[in-house]
Amino acid sequence: MATKKQLMGPDDVRRALTRIAHEILERNSGADELVFVGIHTRGVPLAGRIGRLIRDFEKKEVPVAALDVSLYRDDVSSGRRSLVKPTSLPVDIDGKKVILVDDVLYTGRSIRAAMDALTDFGRPRTVQLAVLMDRGHRELPIRADYVGKNIPTSHSEDVQVRLEEIDGEDEVVLVRGGE
Numbered sequence: 766m767a768t769k770k771q772l773m774g775p776d777d778v779r780r781a782l783t784r785i786a787h788e789i790l791e792r793n794s795g796a797d798e799l800v801f802v803g804i805h806t807r808g809v810p811l812a813g814r815i816g817r818l819i820r821d822f823e824k825k826e827v828p829v830a831a832l833d834v835s836l837y838r839d840d841v842s843s844g845r846r847s848l849v850k851p852t853s854l855p856v857d858i859d860g861k862k863v864i865l866v867d868d869v870l871y872t873g874r875s876i877r878a879a880m881d882a883l884t885d886f887g888r889p890r891t892v893q894l895a896v897l898m899d900r901g902h903r904e905l906p907i908r909a910d911y912v913g914k915n916i917p918t919s920h921s922e923d924v925q926v927r928l929e930e931i932d933g934e935d936e937v938v939l940v941r942g943g944e
Contacts, residue, residue, distance in 0.1 A: 767940055768940070770939045770941075772898070772916055775936065778935045778937070782897070788911050789911060790819060795823060796827050798860070799861070800827070800861045802830045802832050802879070802883070803830070803866045804865065807926050811928070830855060832854070832882055833849055834875055834882050857887055860888075862889065862893065863889040866894075867894070872904040880892060894911070895910065895911035895912075896909045897937065898916060900915075900922075918939065921941070922941050923940040
């Protein structure tokens with residue numbers, strides 16, 4: 766039987782994203798040359814939220830893009846097909862400070878795939894990583910620059926992020942066994 770434990774509620778998610786937005790502005794000395802690239806599926810609305818927060822703080826619009834990494838993954842068997850989602854990069858990323866945004870950092874394979882995909886669209890000056898949850902267990906040497914919450918997990922546990930834009934509510938739960 767699966768058990769669920771809430772790790773973050775709506776207020777926790779909002780506070781984490783607000784802190785991440787402030788940290789991004791501090792590290793990059795403002796919003797100039799920033800481009801947010803959300804990784805499908807839940808990284809896209811998270812990137813949009815962080816972009817809106819920065820717009821509210823800085824009174825400056827920051828481009829937000831959506832990136833599908835399905836075709837770049839090295840851990841999906843060739844017999845299994847996943848639904849490819851649209852990639853939308855509204856601006857040239859050459860020379861820009863790209864902030865990749867994802868919901869959960871686990872093995873690092875999605876991020877590696879995202880970096881491979883980005884090279885098809887240009888050469889950013891820097892690539893930084895923002896994640897809502899970091900659960901450890903890296904298989905690749907990838908580290909997030911901005912983290913909403915670190916949660917040590919076992920391989921048998923699952924971290925599920927639910928967002929208002931997709932799931933109708935904001936929460937992060939830890940699922941143990943059975944699901």
